[in-house]
Amino acid sequence: MSDHAATDSKSYLTTFNVIAGIIVIFGLIATIMRFTGGLGAVTNLSDYNPWGIWIGFDLLCGVALAAGGYVTSAACYIFGMKRFHSAVRPAILTGFLGYSLVFLALLYDVGRPFRLVLAYPFVVQQGTSSLLFEVGLCVALYLNVLFLEFCPAALEWLGIRKLRDILVKITMVLTIFGVVLSTLHQSSLGALYLIAPAKLHPLWYSQYIPVYFFVSSVIAGLSMVLFESTLAHKYFHHKMDETHLGESDGLTMGFGKAAAIVLAGYFTIKVIGIAADNNWHHLATGWGAWYLVELIGFIALPCFLFAMGVRDGNLKLIRYTAAWTVLGIIVNRLNVSVIAFNYHLPAADRYFPHFWEIVTSVFIVTVGILAYRFIVNNMPVLYEHPEYKEEH
Amino acid sequence: MEQVFYTLQDFMVHTKAVVYVLMGLWLIAVIGFWRFLTSRDDD
Numbered sequence: 001m002s003d004h005a006a007t008d009s010k011s012y013l014t015t016f017n018v019i020a021g022i023i024v025i026f027g028l029i030a031t032i033m034r035f036t037g038g039l040g041a042v043t044n045l046s047d048y049n050p051w052g053i054w055i056g057f058d059l060l061c062g063v064a065l066a067a068g069g070y071v072t073s074a075a076c077y078i079f080g081m082k083r084f085h086s087a088v089r090p091a092i093l094t095g096f097l098g099y100s101l102v103f104l105a106l107l108y109d110v111g112r113p114f115r116l117v118l119a120y121p122f123v124v125q126q127g128t129s130s131l132l133f134e135v136g137l138c139v140a141l142y143l144n145v146l147f148l149e150f151c152p153a154a155l156e157w158l159g160i161r162k163l164r165d166i167l168v169k170i171t172m173v174l175t176i177f178g179v180v181l182s183t184l185h186q187s188s189l190g191a192l193y194l195i196a197p198a199k200l201h202p203l204w205y206s207q208y209i210p211v212y213f214f215v216s217s218v219i220a221g222l223s224m225v226l227f228e229s230t231l232a233h234k235y236f237h238h239k240m241d242e243t244h245l246g247e248s249d250g251l252t253m254g255f256g257k258a259a260a261i262v263l264a265g266y267f268t269i270k271v272i273g274i275a276a277d278n279n280w281h282h283l284a285t286g287w288g289a290w291y292l293v294e295l296i297g298f299i300a301l302p303c304f305l306f307a308m309g310v311r312d313g314n315l316k317l318i319r320y321t322a323a324w325t326v327l328g329i330i331v332n333r334l335n336v337s338v339i340a341f342n343y344h345l346p347a348a349d350r351y352f353p354h355f356w357e358i359v360t361s362v363f364i365v366t367v368g369i370l371a372y373r374f375i376v377n378n379m380p381v382l383y384e385h386p387e388y389k390e391e392h
Numbered sequence: 393m394e395q396v397f398y399t400l401q402d403f404m405v406h407t408k409a410v411v412y413v414l415m416g417l418w419l420i421a422v423i424g425f426w427r428f429l430t431s432r433d434d435d
Contacts, residue, residue, distance in 0.1 A: 257429065260429055261429070264422070268418050272411055272414060275410045275411045278395070311432050
């Protein structure tokens with residue numbers, strides 16, 4: 001008995017658990033400080049910079065990287081690419097957790113979080129002429145859609161067959177609804193910055209910024225599915241069934257090819273954007289050099305590497321490129337929201353995140369990883385439930 | 393060096409012309425890219 005207890009306590013004391021535990025403790029301290037001392041106690045936000053990394057990283061990157069849900073389900077159910085079926089549940093789970101964490105981050109960021117919980121902006125005081133209202137409504141609705149899309153896995157785990165069967169029957173409706181909502185809010189997140197032509201650097205500001213955000217969300221979705229799949233293969237290989245393992249290589253090749261094509265299109269419209277606004281002269285400045293790092297290093301280079309990987313059947317190269325592309329999307333969102341925003345201000349007035357802002361962001365990501373680990377360990381996400389085989 | 397445009401017409405004619413040239417180049421480049429991406433599909 002004591003031996004068993006000792007083994008149990010040993011198995012919980014892994015490096016991952018210890019680090020996650022420390023982050024959670026720091027995150028809880030940050031949470032207490034935020035909700036007792038207000039935004040001023042834990043952030044460097046100001047009238048110049050009312051949106052910091054909780055919006056730039058947690059929300060913008062979170063929403064973009066959670067796009068794998070609608071991209072994968074659209075490929076599988078709308079375009080009929082059934083060979084990607086085993087990737088749908090992990091992608092939906094990543095999307096659902098991503099959007100849940102976006103909502104969690106918003107609770108920290110908005111001045112009156114209880115109003116968000118009570119859906120006040122949708123029920124009591126709708127700002128129907130505001131893009132932010134549209135973004136908020138779409139994100140809220142899509143979070144519910146993702147919840148319903150993910151429910152069958154949870155219901156299979158709980159053994160509630162009737163409700164699960166009803167939800168599986170409306171999969172197509174949910175997928176279409178998800179694609180429509182994603183198209184709307186992914187682009188509208190970019191459109192939010194149309195109001196700030198004097199604040200955002202001209203190289204990042206463009207009349208096409210909603211299109212950039214939408215197209216790059218597709219790239220983010222494809223890359224994130226590949227990146228998440230790579231990590232899942234490394235850490236949850238024992239949970240995967242034969243179908244999942246068998247479809248994995250085809251998924252990597254298919255998504256790698258799609259990512260190469262969309263990246264090529266994205267590169268083209270970014271260059272067209274520079275030409276349409278005649279911003280060529282900005283490329284010769286310091287900001288231009290940073291823009292070229294993004295354009296060449298995080299768009300053209302991964303496009304070429306994905307194409308090389310697909311051409312040579314080099315799965316490893318495709319997987320590494322997916323991780324690089326995910327980093328590129330994060331760089332792009334941070335450029336738009338933080339780095340190239342208020343670029344004209346003197347250094348003293350520029351925004352740099354407070355220690356507790358960073359802690360909170362790391363805490364939120366850690367909560368997501370812990371939730372993902374719990375769900376994948378318990379629910380049929382990476383394998384088909386034995387009682388529901390061939391029913392999807 | 394930044395060019396000076398005195399009218400919106402001048403600006404639009406210039407930028408549209410550059411975009412049209414870029415689109416022409418893109419149409420040629422995309423064929424090459426597609427061939428590069430898919431040439432070994434049948435192997």
